Amino acid sequence: xxxxxxxxxxxxxxxxxxxxxxxxxxxxxLNFDYYxxxxxxxxxxxxxxxxxxxxxKLCDQSIHLLFSSxxxxxxxxxxxxxxxxxxxxxxxxxxxxxAYSAAKNIKGMDxxxxxxxxxxxxxxxxxxxxxxxSFNNNEGFGEEIYENTKFQNDVKNIFVNKIxxxxxxxxxxxxxxxxxxxxxxxxxxEVYKVIVDxxxxxxxxxxxxxxx
Ligand code: 2DT
Ligand code: MG
Numbered sequence: 001x002x003x004x005x006x007x008x009x010x011x012x013x014x015x016x017x018x019x020x021x022x023x024x025x026x027x028x029x030l031n032f033d034y035y036x037x038x039x040x041x042x043x044x045x046x047x048x049x050x051x052x053x054x055x056x057k058l059c060d061q062s063i064h065l066l067f068s069s070x071x072x073x074x075x076x077x078x079x080x081x082x083x084x085x086x087x088x089x090x091x092x093x094x095x096x097x098x099a100y101s102a103a104k105n106i107k108g109m110d111x112x113x114x115x116x117x118x119x120x121x122x123x124x125x126x127x128x129x130x131x132x133x134s135f136n137n138n139e140g141f142g143e144e145i146y147e148n149t150k151f152q153n154d155v156k157n158i159f160v161n162k163i164x165x166x167x168x169x170x171x172x173x174x175x176x177x178x179x180x181x182x183x184x185x186x187x188x189x190e191v192y193k194v195i196v197d198x199x200x201x202x203x204x205x206x207x208x209x210x211x212x
Pocket of ligand 1: 096
């Protein structure tokens with residue numbers, strides 16, 4: 001039995017784990033429509049880009065809300081595609097929003113606070129989380145605001161020890177809708193093979209959508 005709506009699949013992870021490379025392949029080879037967040041082309045995305053490239057200062061709460069708003073800007077478009085039976089692949093989404101903001105360790109900005117503006121967004125049918133252990137120096141980082149080893153380690157800690165655990169995410173979601181792939185030492189083709197295998201074997205249980 002095939003489903004009438006498209007699947008919403010998310011690839012999450014730290015910088016330089018190959019998310020964009022894999023999403024591009026999935027878009028090209030598996031016919032998924034591709035949505036990268038932040039989308040820096042929208043009006044809000046342009047402000048986010050100014051913040052990330054360190055041309056504009058914003059307070060931590062404001063930039064957090066703008067990242068969420070950037071997801072809302074694209075929500076109708078994504079829902080319309082899924083309704084029409086088109087599979088969609090997301091490159092970062094709500095979990096990046098949570099992990100990067102919570103890693104700043106700002107009083108009052110805990111995970112529950114950070115999640116509030118994203119409540120009601122479509123939740124991915126499947127979240128694939130890429131981790132990479134060889135992550136000990138600044139090699140390959142650019143000039144953007146979050147691109148330093150200390151902060152990336154803090155983000156990783158939030159992802160692994162706070163978000164993708166039963167203290168935060170529900171057990172059913174973690175068991176049925178979540179896969180962790182450790183990409184350490186694997187090349188692009190090897191990671192892609194693992195991902196395709198997971199996607200090929202992933203069927204949505206019914207046509208009802210999941211929501212945050
Ligand atoms: P890219 O390097 O993938 O362009 O991301 N980020 C992203 C947040 O802080 N909050 C969010 O909600 C999202 C989607 C992760 C640019 C940076 O933006 C961070 C890295
Ligand atoms: Mg980046």
